[in-house]
Amino acid sequence: MSLFRPRKRRTDINIVPLIDVMTVLIFFFLMTMRFDETQALAITPPRAESADREFSKNPGELVVAVTKAGVFYINGKQADIPALKQQLAQTSKAAPGSSILVVADEQALTKDTIYVVDQVNKQKLVPRLITRPSR
Numbered sequence: 001m002s003l004f005r006p007r008k009r010r011t012d013i014n015i016v017p018l019i020d021v022m023t024v025l026i027f028f029f030l031m032t033m034r035f036d037e038t039q040a041l042a043i044t045p046p047r048a049e050s051a052d053r054e055f056s057k058n059p060g061e062l063v064v065a066v067t068k069a070g071v072f073y074i075n076g077k078q079a080d081i082p083a084l085k086q087q088l089a090q091t092s093k094a095a096p097g098s099s100i101l102v103v104a105d106e107q108a109l110t111k112d113t114i115y116v117v118d119q120v121n122k123q124k125l126v127p128r129l130i131t132r133p134s135r
Helices: 015-030 081-094 110-122
Strands: 064-066 070-075 078-079 099-104 127-131
Touching: 064 081, 070 081, 070 127, 078 081, 081 110, 099 110, 110 127
Parallel strands: 064 099, 099 127
Antiparallel strands: 064 070, 070 078
16 A cells, blocks of 8 residues: 555646737738728729828718719618708718718719819819829
8 A cells, every 4th residue: 555645637638828819810810901091992002103102081071982883882881862852961061171082993984083073173172092102
């Protein structure tokens, strides 16, 4: 008979490696995510030599997108022509002279983009066209 009894190993879960793995995954997802709104609508802006390298959007600024099918989106929500005119009129009353971002797909018809820019100008607002920098 032995004097030493074998000790029962206490089962435990070491969570330090789990936390390390989760931290790495969170950093990976944050670094690979794109936070610009132009990608949400699958719009590819045309290239321009004088394009800004950085996309800057002021909080509360109105974004009007035009898809290649000629569909209008206001801040990510689909809108028809009367809704577009109404939203631009409301913006003009609330903040006269403010800028409106116009994002048009590179394959969108020019008439649709010019229509949006014309409506923005009619309301005495400033249109800003977003383009991609050329390589």
